[in-house]
Amino acid sequence: xxxxxxxxxxxxxxxxxxxxxxxxxxxxxxxxxxxxxxxxxxxxxxxxxxxxxxxxxxxxxxxxxxxxxxxxxxxxxxxxxxxxxxxxxxxxxxxxxxxxxxxxxxxxxxxxxxxxxxxxxxxxxxxxxxxxxxxxxxxxxxxxxxxxxxxxxxxxxxxxxxxxxxxxxxxxxxxxxxxxxxxxxxxxxxxxxxxxxxxxxxxxxxxxxxxxxxxxxxxxxxxxxxxxxxxxxxxxxxxxxxxxxxxxxxxxxxxxxxxxxxxxxxxxxxxxxxxxxxxxxxxxxxxxxxxxxxxxxxxxxxxxxxxxxxxxxxxxxxxxxxxxxxxxxxxxxxxxxxxxxxxxxxxxxxxxxxxxxxxxxxxxxxxxxxxxxxxxxxxxxxxxxxxxxxxxxxxxxxxxxxxxxxxxxxxxxxxxxxxxxxxxxxxxxxxxxxxxxxxxxxxxxxxxxxxxxxxxxxxxxxxxxxx
Numbered sequence: 055x056x057x058x059x060x061x062x063x064x065x066x067x068x069x070x071x072x073x074x075x076x077x078x079x080x081x082x083x084x085x086x087x088x089x090x091x092x093x094x095x096x097x098x099x100x101x102x103x104x105x106x107x108x109x110x111x112x113x114x115x116x117x118x119x120x121x122x123x124x125x126x127x128x129x130x131x132x133x134x135x136x137x138x139x140x141x142x143x144x145x146x147x148x149x150x151x152x153x154x155x156x157x158x159x160x161x162x163x164x165x166x167x168x169x170x171x172x173x174x175x176x177x178x179x180x181x182x183x184x185x186x187x188x189x190x191x192x193x194x195x196x197x198x199x200x201x202x203x204x205x206x207x208x209x210x211x212x213x214x215x216x217x218x219x220x221x222x223x224x225x226x227x228x229x230x231x232x233x234x235x236x237x238x239x240x241x242x243x244x245x246x247x248x249x250x251x252x253x254x255x256x257x258x259x260x261x262x263x264x265x266x267x268x269x270x271x272x273x274x275x276x277x278x279x280x281x282x283x284x285x286x287x288x289x290x291x292x293x294x295x296x297x298x299x300x301x302x303x304x305x306x307x308x309x310x311x312x313x314x315x316x317x318x319x320x321x322x323x324x325x326x327x328x329x330x331x332x333x334x335x336x337x338x339x340x341x342x343x344x345x346x347x348x349x350x351x352x353x354x355x356x357x358x359x360x361x362x363x364x365x366x367x368x369x370x371x372x373x374x375x376x377x378x379x380x381x382x383x384x385x386x387x388x389x390x391x392x393x394x395x396x397x398x399x400x401x402x403x404x405x406x407x408x409x410x411x412x413x414x415x416x417x418x419x420x421x422x423x424x425x426x427x428x429x430x431x432x433x434x435x436x437x438x439x440x441x442x443x444x445x446x447x448x449x450x451x452x453x454x455x456x457x458x459x460x461x462x463x464x465x466x467x468x469x470x471x472x473x474x475x476x477x478x479x480x481x482x483x484x485x486x487x488x489x490x491x492x493x494x495x496x497x498x499x500x501x502x503x504x505x506x507x508x509x510x511x512x513x514x515x516x517x518x519x520x521x
Contacts, residue, residue, distance in 0.1 A: 060140065061087040065087070066147060075260075076128060080108075088130060134169065163211075173216060173217075180223050197223075220271060228326070241265075263462065280456075282360060283378055290385075296331070311332050325472075375438075
């Protein structure tokens with residue numbers, strides 16, 4: 055084999071995304087070796103179609119625009135062994151098509167590891183397409199970090215040999231926003247060696263937004279599960295606030311919609327969650343033609359293991375998490391639909407009971423601060439548990455990068471509050487690993503100061519209007 059045939063990237067499993075990434079880098083004059091684990095006979099067809107498309111592009115351009123012959127930029131291989139021989143060292147290999155299929159990844163790894171040497175880098179790509187999910191129970195894209203096959207293989211097989219094994223885990227995002235807003239990509243957290251991540255990110259970045267959150271693949275799963283718990287927590291805080299406005303201040307649905315819209319327009323609760331919540335209170339029900347959609351949503355959910363994970367993890371680690379645990383208790387209560395209906399027919403509000411004589415605007419104003427405080431607690435609890443787990447697992451974690459990814463457009467946690475906390479933690483990143491509590495306190499003070507400043511401005515505005 056001549057040096058001209060050596061490739062700089064290996065792609066295993068030619069899924070639609072695998073083919074796209076291989077073709078992209080081949081057209082960028084990076085030699086890519088490709089192999090399909092499920093059907094090796096499929097490889098020549100993919101390479102042939104790639105060559106035909108490149109030759110057509112050259113003909114359309116009138117002359118070749120490539121300094122390297124395009125037909126030699128995507129190289130087929132007939133086996134994993136051949137692929138490993140063709141790639142230059144340290145090898146860089148991306149494995150596709152194994153999301154929710156640990157056995158397949160294990161089979162590929164057991165064959166691949168025989169041909170790897172110290173310094174090689176292998177990345178397991180996460181979820182590629184919702185259409186690929188065959189088991190409806192797997193649609194929440196969650197795996198307990200203790201069950202991460204990449205983490206376990208890395209710890210017991212790859213690391214002792216000096217091989218870097220990394221994993222990408224897809225964060226939860228609003229698919230409608232990704233489709234609607236051009237330039238918005240799927241977001242992944244990556245766990246594994248930082249140096250290896252830096253080298254592999256060149257090949258990943260054209261197709262996904264990624265961030266390195268920790269030194270183990272388990273960190274990526276942990277960051278994803280903490281994100282989910284934090285989402286539950288902030289959503290519950292907002293739901294209870296809206297319930298209080300409805301029952302104590304006697305707000306109608308339209309009143310709640312207007313209030314949330316006001317909160318989201320430059321207020322201390324400006325966030326994606328408040329924005330979409332404001333819209334649902336305006337939406338009329340098109341099925342029954344009666345009232346609003348919000349009044350026809352069943353207030354009960356089914357629980358699974360991932361719902362209770364956060365509180366169990368907090369207990370195991372000895373980290374207080376009262377706010378998120380309270381949100382979980384509310385989810386438990388929601389499952390008791392029949393009991394709640396029966397109790398409501400017996401236990402009602404006392405006759406003649408009345409709400410305190412407080413102005414609606416004042417209740418709304420005070421409630422913003424209460425919800426903000428609860429949100430801060432939820433974020434602090436989530437980060438504290440991540441740090442505690444890192445100490446036990448001996449991981450190096452990057453909380454700033456984790457928050458940055460949680461706060462990107464299309465994320466359910468995207469908010470002004472998270473941006474302020476992110477900036478505060480970024481300023482103290484050098485001390486975050488040993489002084490995370492101090493960093494969180496400083497972040498909290500900054501958010502509270504922003505809330506107080508906002509309240510003062512509103513009061514001044516009201517004074518001017520009344521005078």
